Amino acid sequence: MIHISLLNNTIKQFESIPTGMDVAKSISEEFAKRCVAIVVDGEMRDLTQNITQDAQVRLLTENDPEAIEILRHSTAHVMAQAICRIYPNAKLAIGPVIENGFYYDIDMPPVSEDDFTKIETEMNKIIQAKLPIQRQDISKQNAMDMFVHEPYKRELIQDLDEGTIRMYQQGEFTDLCRGPHLPHTGFIKAFKLMKVSGAYWRADASKAQLQRIYGTAFFSKKELTAHLNFIEEAKKRDHRKIGSALELFSFHDEAPGMPFFHPKGMVMWNLLLDYWRKEHQAAGYVEIKTPVILNRLLWEKSGHWFNYKENMYTTSIDEMDYAIKPMNCPGGMLVYGLKSHSYKELPLRMAEIGLVHRHELSGVLSGLFRVRAFHQDDAHIFMTPDQIEAEILGVLKLMERIYHTFGLTFHVELSTRPKKSIGTDAQWEQATNGLKSALQIYGQEFKINEGDGAFYGPKIDIHIKDALGRTWQCGTIQLDMSLPERFDLTYVGNENDKHRPIMIHRVIYGSIERFFGILIEHFAGKFPCWLTPVQAVCLPLNDSLAPYCEHVYQRLLSHGIRIELDSRSETLQKRIREAQLNKIPLIITIGEKEKTSGKLSVRTLDGQVTYGIDEQTVVNYVKNHIESKRMDMEKFTS
């Protein structure tokens, strides 16, 4: 007698050993048809698998979050099956489920997206055939025999423990897989192949390059469409498109991966930094600036010459080797090391907006997100060991203030000591505990990534979430036990003895260029009034009103409003349309009525028009938005 307890605490009894499907049917035949898998004592299994002892189970239907992974995994198999039918010589490697879908790495002639249609057509045939997906547990030897012509599978099997190897079969197709899978291929209601790329076998560039074909799958067409729409929306927000449409920045062949900022981009750039400086000054930071080109000896001392040389641009001056800095820290170390410091000066918070260059691989460059030259909003904080907690907390609070100003939420992760590391156990313990207790006091839940820290110290990574729910790692707080040592930095304690300061690196924007790109996509180019390069545009209704309009424009300009005058001989409608497309928050139109009354009419980006507004009201409106840095636009009232 087997007792199966269900989610609602009811217990079903079975005379003989049941399968998951038997349990599902015991609830109802209808329900059983909708089930895709079963969780037995926390372990996901196929419905066809026997449940040999008393267990707690949860039946998974399309509505359960785990089910989508099973669906996608099975879809990956269907894709592999289809490809094997079309390309009989294809050799399968691995086909896992990933965040928004799945991929399969296959050794086959290069395919392009043009080939997707025929693969998808074949996949549809397999789906329509509703082939049962059957599990088979066989011995390792049998598995090796079965895959005589599949070298990658054989390699995978080699690495597996002795004992049974699990296989899944659908029609003529069998694949090595830990499962579970859908009961039959007919469960796949909506899928799409997304893209293709090259990927190395086991991510090793010295091994064969395979075709990685990406796809996604859902239980309904509607969800697939929603997913595709999300991708479309993200595409519309692409900072590279918006950046050139709004004339913020550009890239040129003459300097790949190194952005050129245009006047409008610079307005925003400077505002981002003005704001940053104001917050940092209030948080007790001082600012320095160190050179971009520094002597090789410095990089040898810091360790970069040996650990980071591949990514560094080097040059030779007066027969001496120099390198363009990829990080700001060594320069900061020199400034600290210049004179002796008292414990009374600590914590010393030394910020630097540093321009760094890193030679990234040509293939990874991507707009402002991945560049070769960028600015870090760096800061190095030197402190005594007992200041760690308070300083980390201070940085977290500063980050919170700054991110919230842009409407970005975030979560934090703590990375601890890796296998290869420097420093003593005691140092690591003190450092890690300092970060941990700061995070605990801070109060937000955090994830711990064991062993993911840098070799020179533990770190906290901050992941922000944008308006589309995408996350980006921008901020980081890294404790460094190496550099103070290498540069022999010290401070004098209260008994006139020398101590080694604790040092952290931290950034909030991270790369200012990248943060800029994230903001463009986060706001879809519709920046808050305080940040937008052009806050208002002044439109005369016709040519004869242009001189009067020019006066209004000049007055508003003199109040510090970033305003443009558009007195081109185009229809009002057209100029309004362009201003809207340029996402200018306020469109001020001036006709005879306004000239006579001395008032203005103002159109906001939502299309609302308010007439009869005093100039001073507009000035105050913009000033209020600048002052408060509010993200939304206040309703206009005359």
Next chain:
RNA sequence: GCCGAUGUAGCUCAGUGGUAGAGCACUCCCAUGGUAAGGGAAAGGUCGCCAGUUCAAUCCUGGCCAUCGGCUCCA
């Protein structure tokens, strides 16, 4: 760096082995407008760069450069 795709006017894109087009933008003319594209004209290109094949290359071939999608997820 590697795999695949792309590169034609400022932008978005057609197109062909006989040295090129459209729409938008820019300039000019007409229209002088009341809240998301008024009409017309003119101008604008060494078809990414360098070789090769050919009587002839923007088109075919090769190399290079740049851009785009990937190259982290291990049955």
